[in-house]
Amino acid sequence: MTHSPATLAPYAQRIAFLTELAERLHAYGTTAQRLEGALLGVADRLGVECEPWVNPTGMILTFRDPADELAADLTRVIRLPPGDTDLSRLSRADRIAEDVLAGTMGVAEGREALERIDLPRTTLWRVMQVLSYALVAGAVGCLLRLPWLDIATASLAGLGIGLLDQVSQRSQRFREPLEALAGMFAAAVAVLVASFIGPINMNTVIIAAVIVLLPGMALTNAVNELTSQHLVAGTARFAGAITTILKLTIGTMLTLTLADLVGLRPEIHYARPQPDWVEWMGLLVAGYAFAVAFRAARRDYPLVMIAATMGYLISRIGGDLWGDVAGVFLGAFSMTVAGNMYARWKNRPGALIRLPGIILLVPGSVSFRGLISLMQQQDVSAGQAALMAVLNILMALIAGLMFGNLLMQARRNL
Numbered sequence: 001m002t003h004s005p006a007t008l009a010p011y012a013q014r015i016a017f018l019t020e021l022a023e024r025l026h027a028y029g030t031t032a033q034r035l036e037g038a039l040l041g042v043a044d045r046l047g048v049e050c051e052p053w054v055n056p057t058g059m060i061l062t063f064r065d066p067a068d069e070l071a072a073d074l075t076r077v078i079r080l081p082p083g084d085t086d087l088s089r090l091s092r093a094d095r096i097a098e099d100v101l102a103g104t105m106g107v108a109e110g111r112e113a114l115e116r117i118d119l120p121r122t123t124l125w126r127v128m129q130v131l132s133y134a135l136v137a138g139a140v141g142c143l144l145r146l147p148w149l150d151i152a153t154a155s156l157a158g159l160g161i162g163l164l165d166q167v168s169q170r171s172q173r174f175r176e177p178l179e180a181l182a183g184m185f186a187a188a189v190a191v192l193v194a195s196f197i198g199p200i201n202m203n204t205v206i207i208a209a210v211i212v213l214l215p216g217m218a219l220t221n222a223v224n225e226l227t228s229q230h231l232v233a234g235t236a237r238f239a240g241a242i243t244t245i246l247k248l249t250i251g252t253m254l255t256l257t258l259a260d261l262v263g264l265r266p267e268i269h270y271a272r273p274q275p276d277w278v279e280w281m282g283l284l285v286a287g288y289a290f291a292v293a294f295r296a297a298r299r300d301y302p303l304v305m306i307a308a309t310m311g312y313l314i315s316r317i318g319g320d321l322w323g324d325v326a327g328v329f330l331g332a333f334s335m336t337v338a339g340n341m342y343a344r345w346k347n348r349p350g351a352l353i354r355l356p357g358i359i360l361l362v363p364g365s366v367s368f369r370g371l372i373s374l375m376q377q378q379d380v381s382a383g384q385a386a387l388m389a390v391l392n393i394l395m396a397l398i399a400g401l402m403f404g405n406l407l408m409q410a411r412r413n414l
Helices: 011-027 032-046 087-102 107-117 123-143 148-170 178-196 202-209 216-227 231-261 276-293 298-322 324-346 351-358 364-377 380-407
Strands: 049-055 058-064 074-079
Touching: 011 032, 011 049, 011 058, 011 074, 011 087, 011 107, 032 049, 032 058, 032 087, 032 216, 032 231, 049 231, 087 107, 087 298, 087 351, 123 148, 123 202, 123 276, 148 178, 148 202, 178 202, 178 231, 202 364, 216 231, 216 351, 216 380, 231 364, 276 298, 276 351, 298 324, 298 351, 324 351, 324 380, 351 380, 364 380
Parallel strands: none
Antiparallel strands: 049 058, 058 074
């Protein structure tokens, strides 16, 4: 057991700091196995025995003081909403933990610093979050080489979904049906444009518009937790991801059905006419948009953009040479190794590279497309190809993450 100067602090303060740190890491999107690993590492250096049990909607933490064998165990049951990726706050929480362990910040002071992380966001920050939805939607359209009308339509729908997301954060009434409302809005914009302005790739435009809400990362994390033997956490996260896809599909199909009932006949065509430079432009915009959507600190924008670009390029080149599945594996493997190397080199969370590096590889859009096709055609075979594609992508991603961590061990699991 390796202790830090923080072990001299009162036992109650160390427990309070560990509890606060666990809540922060959970809120910022850390998966169960990484959160538990990080918490065990910090508890060990604080001289506290800790037995954590983490799931996507809460945690149970049991603490024991090894210096007092007669003291009773302390157990805390904490109910939390599912976390959301926040790279800026994750980095700040990680920095505070490092300062406490190094002795440059007291344990009580560290807990207060953790509490101050969640200060209210500025209006400019909220505006940028809304714009990031439009930028991501437009960037995905560029990556898919859609016509300009399709790109503009997806961006407009994405902007509206960003506004809905901000409303849902302020109103519990809109929080539960957010994904269904987003699917309805995206489909409504696509139907109106295709009916009165010009033909578009309608399903693809809808997918690009709701891409930020698709749970591709959640599906990947769920399978990753299952393979790490965190069965309850993985099952719960997987169920949550499937529920999100179902709500998006319900909203989308409701609008498409209503459009058909009122007699709208949207014109649909399948065209990818854009030159190579549009795809490169889309990749650049996507990198910036995901830096904003992942709530990275401004100083980390170049790092996040480079990671997203490299993950996509490695996957693209590997896919051209050896097939799509091999490309996804190489992308996930390379970005996991790069993230862990960066974490050890800079003593910062490897998630700054790993998460944006694989975000364009996750299978959320494929699963959503398959479910839409299934509902439109009412034919199980219509979704089978998409289901197999999702499974292949998930297996390749998980294999890349596992072998990447095997080659280069993560620093304190973050």
